[in-house]
Amino acid sequence: MVAGRYLRARRKEAFISVIASLTMVGVAIGVATLIVVMSVMNGFRAELLTKILGLNGHFTAFPIEREFTDYKETIAALEQIDGVSFAVYFVEGQVLASGRGSSTGVTVRGMDAANLEKLELLYDSAEQGGWDEWDTSNGVAIGYRLAQTLGVSLGDQVQIINPDGAMTPFGSTPQIRSYPVNVIFDLGMVEFDSFFMYMPLEPAQTYFKKFEEVLKPGMGPLDPLASDAEIDAAYERINQVSAAEIFIDDPDNVTEMRQRLQSDPSTRPLVLTDWQQRNETFFSALQVERVVMFTILSMIILVAAFNIISSLIMLVKDKSSDIAVLRTMGATRGAIMRIFSITGTTIGVIGTLTGVVLGLIVAANAEPLRAFISNTLGVAIFPPEVFFLSSLPSKTDPVEVAVVVGLALGLSFLATLYPAWRAAQYDPVEALRYE
Incomplete structure (x- = not known):
């Protein structure tokens, strides 16, 4: 009182x-x-x-010992491991993208529709266009900030330039291709909306030369005078990917999951880097x-x-x-x-x-x-x-x-x-x- x-x-x-x-x-x-x-x-x-781990995996797996040609089998084996939500594979490369009088460096990722659907953050962020018939579209998906930088909109052509092109007697020539813009997405994060471009997996494998031509089993030496059609029929194409990303149930449990992934006998040898290592600083x-x-x-x-x-x-x-x-x-x-x-x-x-x-x-x-x-x-x-x-x-x-x-x-x-x-x-x- x-x-x-x-x-x-x-x-x-x-x-x-x-x-x-x-x-x-x-x-x-x-x-x-x-x-x-x-x-x-x-x-x-x-x-x-949410943005970083919604688009990039908790683990990124890179191949060792041999090229990553068995990626489908590896992904299927990884998804069976206890604690793994899902995994995706992709082809990745750095290119110069050009639009209407403007150019900028971008990261291109090649993914098929089945893997894109697993990345709900990306799949649901399409502001213009859509992912229907993605695998056969032969187009690209870009962030809306990248679209503004390049001055392009839906349906416009984007030219991408890769310095690692065909070898000639005068050296390597740049590889230049043009693709229509089929999807413009908005992830709400400047880095992803400004520097990432997606394209279907097979065109990306072709563009970045992620394949090799080998003789089909049972084929003997080819006739030196064989026609181009006969040569094409005698060889088969084996595709590769750059890496795979693994998403786990508990993002903080990377130490235990790393041991579990590396010790699983059903998967091939992989080099793993986790999200904490990539973003530690x-x-x-x-x-x-x-x-x-x-x-x-x-x-x-x-x-x-x-x-x-x-x-x-x-x-x-x-x-x-x-x-x-x-x-x-x-x-x-x-x-x-x-x-x-x-x-x-x-x-x-x-x-x-x-x-x-x-x-x-x-x-x-x-x-x-x-x-x-x-x-x-x-x-x-x-x-x-x-x-x-x-x-x-x-x-x-x-x-x-x-x-x-x-x-x-x-x-x-x-x-x-x-x-x-x-x-x-x-x-x-x-x-x-x-x-």
């Missing part, structure tokens, strides 16, 4: 009440800022993981950034806690006579400490609860708020070219919110101990000497 009276302002105590209100606002701002920033960073990491930097941001933003709450100390010290000075009267009436030092501890802690509790509500509301509407501010000010906030994603993600972690609340309440309570102890040390005789 006494602590509550001290929190309510009277005319002559208005200044102390204003200081307490500002302190409460400081705690609320600190808690809200910490919740919003951590939620955005969690959403950023989760969205990147990137996600380590994200983790360090999260820790640093949490530490720095916690200082806002710490500053607000110091404000609690200053406001309580002013309140103790102002209430010195009240403290003396209470002591002469029989109040113990512990009772005086409790009064001022409750006063300061109440400021922290109200500020923390206000900050939690405000932080959760802002975190839940991070992208609409970003878009509104960007449109109002005419300034690009969190541009996708820098932050990889086309929208501002947010994912609130209840555990982190609980940690922030506990931190704010703990600092608020600790901030009350010294002023409350000083109040309990007041000598009633000295306090009332000049009253």
Whole structure:
């Protein structure tokens, strides 16, 4: 009751009440800022993981000892291993893509329709066109940012140039082909939408020379005068792929799954690289950034806690006579400490609860708020070219919110101990000497 009276302002105590209100606002701002920033960073990491692991496998398997010609059998064997969701194979190469007066380097992946359907993130992201009759279309699929860079749209021709072309007496000549754009997709990640191009598997195998011509079994030496038709009939084409990607049920269980994949007797020898190895530097930097941001933003709450100390010290000075009267009436030092501890802690509790509500509301509407501010000010906030994603993600972690609340309440309570102890040390005789 006494602590509550001290929190309510009277005319002559208005200044102390204003200081307490500002302190409460400081705690609320600190808690809200910490919740919003951590939620955005969690959403950023989760969205990147979803995009990266939705398109790239948890393991990438490269062939050793011999060319990857038995890819269908290998994929079927890998998908039978416990813990493997599915696997896909592909042909990959780097080329120069040209459109209407603009060129850029891209990564081309050749995949058939059966494998594309397994990549739901890519398969469902087609904004224009579709994947119907993909294997026989002899066209390409590109991201919408790449389409903007090249200045092409659905049905336009894209020219791709591979420096590793046919050998001539004068050296290697570039291999140039043109393909129509059959699909334009939007994955929501700048890197994939700007630098990836997909084409059907067989045209990709032909373009990147991922095949070899061998004599059919039982065929003897060919007649030197054999016609082209006879030569073509005598040889058969054996296709290859560049690598395979393996998707597992638990992306964090890469160590155990690596041992399981490498020790399985039904699969051929493969070199495996997991997603943590490929993105180790990137996600380590994200983790360090999260820790640093949490530490720095916690200082806002710490500053607000110091404000609690200053406001309580002013309140103790102002209430010195009240403290003396209470002591002469029989109040113990512990009772005086409790009064001022409750006063300061109440400021922290109200500020923390206000900050939690405000932080959760802002975190839940991070992208609409970003878009509104960007449109109002005419300034690009969190541009996708820098932050990889086309929208501002947010994912609130209840555990982190609980940690922030506990931190704010703990600092608020600790901030009350010294002023409350000083109040309990007041000598009633000295306090009332000049009253």
